Amino acid sequence: MKSSDEKPNKKRFLTRRKFIYGAIGAACGDAFFIEPNISHISKNLLKLPHLPTSLNNLKIVHLSDLHYKPDKDENLLISIIDKVNNIKPDLIILTGDYVDHDTTGITPMLEHLSQLKANHGILACMGNHDGWTASGQYFKNAFEKHNIQFLINQNTALNINNETLYIAATDFIWNGNPNPLQTLKGIPSNAPLITMVHEPDYFDTMLKHRDHHLQLSGHTHGGQCRVPIINYAPRTVKYGKKYIYGKYSRENSSVFVTKGTGTTAIRVRFSCLPEIALHHLQA
Numbered sequence: 001m002k003s004s005d006e007k008p009n010k011k012r013f014l015t016r017r018k019f020i021y022g023a024i025g026a027a028c029g030d031a032f033f034i035e036p037n038i039s040h041i042s043k044n045l046l047k048l049p050h051l052p053t054s055l056n057n058l059k060i061v062h063l064s065d066l067h068y069k070p071d072k073d074e075n076l077l078i079s080i081i082d083k084v085n086n087i088k089p090d091l092i093i094l095t096g097d098y099v100d101h102d103t104t105g106i107t108p109m110l111e112h113l114s115q116l117k118a119n120h121g122i123l124a125c126m127g128n129h130d131g132w133t134a135s136g137q138y139f140k141n142a143f144e145k146h147n148i149q150f151l152i153n154q155n156t157a158l159n160i161n162n163e164t165l166y167i168a169a170t171d172f173i174w175n176g177n178p179n180p181l182q183t184l185k186g187i188p189s190n191a192p193l194i195t196m197v198h199e200p201d202y203f204d205t206m207l208k209h210r211d212h213h214l215q216l217s218g219h220t221h222g223g224q225c226r227v228p229i230i231n232y233a234p235r236t237v238k239y240g241k242k243y244i245y246g247k248y249s250r251e252n253s254s255v256f257v258t259k260g261t262g263t264t265a266i267r268v269r270f271s272c273l274p275e276i277a278l279h280h281l282q283a
């Protein structure tokens with residue numbers, strides 16, 4: 001014989017199951033159709049050793065990992081450029097992975113990126129996907145035609161408010177040819193220095209060659225899908241397992257890893273919106 005409270009229990013079970021299925025459906029809808037298309041601006045105070053006080057609060061917009069696909073990412077990129085130009089940044093730094101696997105998106109992407117405006121210039125470095133797709137020289141020529149300075153194992157001295165700020169960039173790390181000595185050549189030890197290195201875990205190697213600097217990186221996409229509340233991200237990508245997202249400090253230097261704006265493989269993001277990282281430098 002069935003007990004009298006079996007029916008309410010069954011009803012409760014079905015309601016709970018419906019709720020779980022509904023939550024999973026909503027999360028999938030968000031991850032596949034909403035989050036990959038909406039960027040957010042993060043605001044970060046980053047200390048830069050030796051920064052002259054006259055450059056305090058210098059505004060740097062840091063973008064990375066566009067993985068630009070013209071058929072899917074055009075609206076996202078247009079909205080990002082609009083938001084960045086509204087910030088009126090002093091500098092814009094692009095830390096690699098502009099494409100996924102082919103060069104067809106580069107020309108339309110650069111036509112969009114050429115709309116970016118910054119008071120003291122736009123600088124870019126190689127990412128591993130770029131290096132797996134075409135040569136560094138190919139990217140350098142293409143970007144520099146659009147007034148974006150492209151550094152590969154090189155540095156440049158920017159004159160801002162009559163002060164010097166050094167920006168240096170390695171080649172990509174994953175099967176690339178990074179050369180820290182060549183990258184840092186001629187930079188005085190007491191100069192303010194920002195390095196651009198696509199893969200963040202190379203920070204440990206850069207520290208062997210130079211302390212007192214700030215490294216800007218991408219590559220990890222912040223995990224691309226994070227577990228909300230506990231804010232956990234999987235550590236799956238080579239050279240992006242130690243420094244996943246945000247700011248880390250070691251030995252008078254720091255590295256900031258952005259979530260980037262694009263996606264690889266499946267176009268999915270969860271609890272990890274495309275990021276326009278706005279850094280305010282602190283002396």
Ligand SMILES: [Fe+2]
Nearest residue numbers: 097127128219
């Ligand atoms: Fe990458």
